[in-house]
Amino acid sequence: MKPTRLTIALGLMLVAGVALAKEDPTNPAVLKRVQVMRAMKAQVTILGGMAAGKVPYDAALAEETAAAFSTTADLIPVVFDAEEDDPASDALPDIWYYRGEFNQKADRLYKAAIGLDWKSARGLAASMNAVNAACKDCHGRFKM
Numbered sequence: 001m002k003p004t005r006l007t008i009a010l011g012l013m014l015v016a017g018v019a020l021a022k023e024d025p026t027n028p029a030v031l032k033r034v035q036v037m038r039a040m041k042a043q044v045t046i047l048g049g050m051a052a053g054k055v056p057y058d059a060a061l062a063e064e065t066a067a068a069f070s071t072t073a074d075l076i077p078v079v080f081d082a083e084e085d086d087p088a089s090d091a092l093p094d095i096w097y098y099r100g101e102f103n104q105k106a107d108r109l110y111k112a113a114i115g116l117d118w119k120s121a122r123g124l125a126a127s128m129n130a131v132n133a134a135c136k137d138c139h140g141r142f143k144m
């Protein structure tokens with residue numbers, strides 16, 4: 001089977017994940033939510049690279065990555081549903097006391113993700129701002 005652009009992108013994501021990995025949580029529920037975050041970081045790196053012209057714009061890769069990114073972003077409320085902790089976690093306990101606010105911030109990211117204009121590098125550059133702002137917004141409130 002010929003590797004598709006997406007399998008190549010996923011392969012790169014795995015390599016990047018290994019290189020960037022800090023200490024992994026041992027609690028599987030915490031590991032899962034951290035992996036969701038790392039996957040989004042890899043997806044945003046691909047899209048942001050094209051937006052900034054660091055890598056050549058590729059419409060098929062942009063469309064596939066944007067779709068995968070929305071699917072991943074949609075998992076945030078699911079993987080944070082259970083109140084789980086781990087010594088390696090950077091999650092603040094406020095997540096479970098202010099779940100409505102947390103889910104609102106997750107929804108803000110999901111809306112930005114489905115609003116990505118992947119049809120050109122210029123469109124990506126403009127629509128990535130809302131994505132980056134949504135990541136920062138939640139981290140500033142709910143992550144150490």
Ligand code: HEC
Nearest residue numbers: 034037040041044089090091105106109134135138142143
């Ligand atoms: C609704 C809240 C929320 C949003 C939105 C969010 N994050 Fe996170 N993120 C967190 C929390 C909470 C943690 C800490 C999780 C833990 O360590 O248990 C985290 C951790 C991370 C980590 C560290 C993972 C590791 O290796 O420990 C990365 C990278 C990350 N987020 C990237 C992103 C990116 C990129 C986006 C936007 C595309 C984003 N996040 C959006 C809440 C959010």
